[in-house]
Amino acid sequence: MILNKLVSLNLRHNSLIPHYLYENIYMKKENIEQYFFTPSTKKLILMSIGTFGLYKFYWFYKNWRFIKNTTGDDISPFWRALFSIFFVYSCFKYIKKDSINNNLPTNLSPGFLATFYIIIALLQFFPSIRDQYWFFLDLLPLALFNKVALNVNKHVNPDFKVNDKLSFWNIVGLIFGSLILLLHLIIIFYPEMFAEHNLESA
Numbered sequence: 001m002i003l004n005k006l007v008s009l010n011l012r013h014n015s016l017i018p019h020y021l022y023e024n025i026y027m028k029k030e031n032i033e034q035y036f037f038t039p040s041t042k043k044l045i046l047m048s049i050g051t052f053g054l055y056k057f058y059w060f061y062k063n064w065r066f067i068k069n070t071t072g073d074d075i076s077p078f079w080r081a082l083f084s085i086f087f088v089y090s091c092f093k094y095i096k097k098d099s100i101n102n103n104l105p106t107n108l109s110p111g112f113l114a115t116f117y118i119i120i121a122l123l124q125f126f127p128s129i130r131d132q133y134w135f136f137l138d139l140l141p142l143a144l145f146n147k148v149a150l151n152v153n154k155h156v157n158p159d160f161k162v163n164d165k166l167s168f169w170n171i172v173g174l175i176f177g178s179l180i181l182l183l184h185l186i187i188i189f190y191p192e193m194f195a196e197h198n199l200e201s202a
Contacts, residue, residue, distance in 0.1 A: 035156070036095065036149035037062030040164035044146055047170060048139050051177035059142060060084045060091060063149070067094050085121050089114035092141070095149050102155050106148050113141035 037059060039047065047055035064077035064087075071094075080087040092110035099106050120138035153160045166174075 035153040035160065036066055036098075038146055038150035038153055038163060040162050041143050041147065043164050043166070043170075044143055045139055047173065048142075049136055049177075050174040050181075052180050054173065054177065056139070056142060057081050057084070059146070060088075063091060063095075067091070085118045088117050088141075092145050095145050095152075099148050099152050102152050104148075104151055104155055108144055108148060110145075113144060117141045 039059075044055070044059065048059075058081075061077050061081035064075065064080045067073070068075050068077055080091075084091075089110055092108075092114050096106055096108060096110055117138050150162070
């Protein structure tokens with residue numbers, strides 16, 4: 001009862017709740033996210049490109065779940081991940097705040113990097129730009145704040161294991177995304193194939 005009240009006050013980093021107690025008694029019992037979702041930088045980039053951006057949605061979703069569970073805020077991780085351009089600043093801001101609370105200062109600017117992410121995301125709606133693969137630059141802000149969150153995880157738990165392995169579902173996602181990417185490349189570089197098919201159909 002007392003532990004639940006302390007948790008509801010968001011005292012995760014307070015000395016009144018040793019992390020091992022918070023993690024082992026409360027977090028596991030309630031099946032709550034225990035850490036930021038922090039794949040290695042290589043995995044984040046590989047999965048994001050390989051799944052045609054779907055992994056970025058998953059990254060935001062998992063981290064919003066963690067934020068919701070640690071703050072107790074009444075938010076929807078799914079919708080915040082789906083409409084990430086509206087909530088990316090809040091996500092980055094929380095990660096930086098949590099890092100500072102753990103005595104891990106960072107010079108990263110949530111405002112600047114969120115703006116960068118939003119601009120790149122919006123440019124993808126323009127057909128003349130969408131086919132240029134530099135739009136994956138929106139991974140840069142994610143990778144930078146993913147690193148900050150990873151440092152927090154390692155600080156909270158020195159034995160924290162980095163998520164750098166590909167799971168079965170990661171591989172399935174990469175295969176599915178690769179097929180979509182291959183089809184997209186064929187359409188871009190061999191448009192005549194589809195033009196001829198359309199003429200024959202007509």
